[in-house]
Structures are given as C-alpha cells and as structure tokens.
Amino acid sequence: MFEFIPYTLIFLFIGAVTTLSVGIIEERLGKGRVKEWLSIIFIALALGGSLILYNEITSKPLGLMVFSIGNEPPLGSCLEVDRLSVFMAFSTLFLSLFVGVYSFSYMEHDTRLGEYYSLLLLMMAGMVGVALAGDFFTFFIFWELMCISSYVLVAFRKERWGPIEAGFKYLVMSSLGSVLILLGMSFLYGMAGNVNFAYMSVGINWGAAGIWAYLAFILLFIGFGVKAAIVPMHTWLPDAHPEAPSPISAMLSGMVIETGLYGLIRVFYVVFMPNATLLPNGPEMFKYLFAIFAVITMSIGNIMALLQKDIKRLLAYSSIAQIGYMLIGVASGTTYGLLGSFLHIFNHSLMKGLAFLASGALVERVETRNLDEMKGLGRFMPVTTITLTISLLGLGGVPATAGFVSKFILFGSALAPGVDMWWLTLIGVLNSAFSIAYYLPIIRTLIATPTGAPSGLKEAPASMLIPMGIMAILIVVLGVYPQPILQLADGASKALTEGLQNYILKILL
C-alpha cells in the first residue's frame, strides 16, 4: 500500500546528511553559516510536509493512511497515519522550527556544529517517525534514533563535567527503559504472533494470557514511563534537562518526554484498551492506575520545583508536574479528556519551550543558573523577561494564556459523568494553584531593583528574540482564540477513541 509519501521524514533525513557534510566543509574552512540556514530550511520543509499530510488525511473518509514498501503489513513493516500521528508530527516540527532559529546564535561559539544540527534533525526525525509508526518494528527503530541522538545532544558540551555526568545518567536510565519496552513487546509478540499493533490488538487470547499480559503491561509502563518522566522513574530528568544546551532542553522538555507519553497512549489504547474488559477488573484497574500516577507525578513535580534555586532545574521539575496534568486526561479515558491531554501537549511544548529558550538567553548573559544572582536582570533584558513572564504565567494556567484552556479541559474531564474522579480534579486544581508559588518568585526576582550594578549586560541577539517573541504572542493568541489548535487536537482525540476500530481494521483487511 502506497497511499502517501512521508515527505516530512524524507526532508529530515536529507537535511541531516546535508548539514553534516556542509558542517564538515565549513569546519575545515573555519567560517560559513550555510549549515544553520540549511537546517532551518529543511525543518520548514518538513513542517510543510506535515501540513501536506494533514491535508491528505482530512480528504480521506476514514482519516487513515498506510505506507509500506515491499511486503504488506502482516509480513512487512508499515507507517500508519491517523490524525493523532499528524498532530504529534506537527507539534514536534512546530517547536523544532523555533528551536532551529534560536540555535543560530545560541550555539555560535561551539565547535562541531555540523554534528549538532545533524543530530538535531535526526532527533526530530525519530520523534516524527515514532508518531507515524504503525508497527513495533518501525516504532522501535525511530524510538532508538530519537533516544541515541538525544543522549549525544545532552552531553554535547563534553568539555564540562556536568553534561557528561547528566548524559551518562540519562543514557543508562533511558536505555533501560527502551530495553524494557522491547522485552514487554516481545511478550505481546509471543502471544499475538505479529509485531503489528493492529494484530497485537486482536490476536491475543487474553483469557489464556494470565500473568503474562500483566507482566507485559508492567514492563511497557515502566519503559515508557522512564521516557515520559512519570514520577518513580523521573530521576534522570532534573539532571539531563538543565545540563543540556538550552535549545535541546526546550526540545527534550517540550516534545521528547511527550513522545514517551504518546508511545504509552498509543500502545495502551490500541493493544490493551479494546481488550480491557477481558481482564479481571481491567477498565477500573487501568483508570485508577493512571489516576494514581497522575496524582503522584504532579504533586512530587510541584513540591520538588518549589525547592529549587537553579532556574533550569526548576523548569525541569515543572515539566514533570505538567506530565502529571496530561495523565489526568488519559486516566479519564474519554474523548474530552484526551482532547485536553493533546491540547496540553501542544501548549506545553510552546510554553515550556519558550521558558527554556528565554531562561537560556538569561543564563548565557549572566553565566549562572542561580536565581539569586539574577536579581534585577529584567532592567537590562526587557524583551527576554517579558517573554519568560508570559510563558511562566501560561505554565501556571493564568486565564488568557494557552495553559488555561488546556488545564480547564483537563480538570473538567475528570468530573465528567461516567468518570467521577472529583478528587483528581481537586488535587489538580490545588497543584496548579500551588505551582504559582514558584513561578511568581522568578518574575519577582527578575523585575526587582538590582542590588549591585551588573553593567555591560546586553539584550539577547535578534535571532534569539524573534522566535521567543513569536512564541510569546502565540501563547497569548491561543489563550484567547484556541479554535485552530483545538480543532487539530479534537481530531487527534477522536482518532484514538472513535476511530480506533478503523485504525485496527485498516491493517487487518
């Protein structure tokens, strides 16, 4: 079946090869900025490719497309695209475009830039591929592509000890996660006889599976949970995110951990959810499992964030809390709840991406990540401070920012009839209010009267301010007028709940 051509992936792979080779030539010459422009152009082309994909998919009656070369799905591998895949690919590449432009001047003092841009494009290709994958074979290759490039990017500034240490910790924990996913999938494969998600969904005799089904689920949950930073498995995140270069922190926090969550949601909804009634207490057990992890994740994330003095570490813990909010929607299990989760994935990628980019601009100027030493910095860097303020207010869920809309939907979804988890909403709202307690002090520190006179501080260069400014404007615009992205997220959530039968039957027939 050859229903579409994955232009997004093709552009990203061509871009990765070209930037690497151009980067090597420019390194020899000692000058030149062609690789930066090339990377931005290829990301823009890939974003265009994802929009083409969206157009194609809306014209299909079922909203599904399959791409496979060689053997057909039962014997070969395939990409299967529904609206959720397109939504994830679009969110990834949308953030990537800003990150690519921001890297232009942020990374200019580093060497080995050809490798940097090449790895950045490969990481994006990995995330897009995970979103488009239709079977575990494709899924795992792109998953590892994403993981390996992100390990190298976290430890990119290898002349300092911090990134190396954080990178090693990230590598060990995250690859343990990948390996546990592989092991869990091997049990599902053994029961179903095929690596395709659709065949796994229908091919397993759940009555006879017994303990193996639970074992597979636990292994998969731990594996994806490590990548998505669900709380007992989160310990790599507060080290890896601060030590990575700021554009990479924005990428990791904005989309990579969400890709982990996407993998969990995709596998859970396609393989386990249709058969949950066959397991003893299946639906109730899954619902409360996600609800309990949502509560733990958001509470621990917020409490730990409150204790931090390091601005990037604080934002890293705040990412954990946001993953907790997203899990509320998964726990509710309704279309409305999933709509909230996906909307929050997109909004969080903008807000947390902007927060990391803006704090990276601050950190680059003052050369410390300690909040106490940033007092009064807003006087010298007004634009950066304003964008950071908007992003922090958005993360706190203040009305008229994008964060309010998605949090409102998420907290409302737990109250819906048939879900009845009022305590989840209560804890979520309390946590959201609590989180303001560490966002506001950052703003207060930045706009306070400077104690010393840190003279000579300049505003960040324009190529960093432009993406930050656009993101800040988008956060406000999407907070007041969320319809365009709401429509995308609505299609994504419907594809997962109402369109799930079609997703499975498309491969089987």
Place this chain on the structure above:
Amino acid sequence: MLEIQVYLITVLSLLVIGLYCMTFKSNMIRILIGIEIILNAANLSFIAFSARMVGYVDLMGQSLVVMSIVLGGSVIAVGLTMVVNAYKHYKTLDVKELRRLRW
C-alpha cells in the same frame, strides 16, 4: 526443540541478572554491560517466540532482533564514549565518585 518455558525462564533470569548488575555494581562499564544483558534477554525472547511453531519462522521477529542488536551496539558505543569522557574528568570509573549522580 526445547519447550518455550525453558526460554522464558532463561529470559526472566537474564532480566534479573541484568537488573542486579545495574543496581549493585558501581563500575560504569559494568552498568552498561547490565543494559546489554537485558537487551539480550529481550532478543532471546523475540527469537524464541518467532520460532515457536514447528516448521515456520516469523521473519519480522528475527529482523527486529537484527535491528535491535545494531541499535543496542550504537547505544553502548555512545555510552562508552561518555565513560571515556567521564574518565578524563574524574580519573575513575566508579559512579559513586561522580559528584552529583544519585541513582
């Protein structure tokens, strides 16, 4: 042809050995070996399941194992590069000597 249970017991014991290796060893290279052991458990499991039926081998499972060996090799290569760099900074391979690492 051995029974599938024999393979599964081996897989689970490899998983336990790998997890033990990762939790209780403080040498960085041994931690990477722990990852490799669990990866091999997963590979063995895939191969055992793909050849479960007599006279029929599922090629998808086997090709997945070939890919996962390659990807596992890449992960370990990146890990060993980090170990070399960490050794340059700390002059030791003991993770407990790394200042901020908390497992």
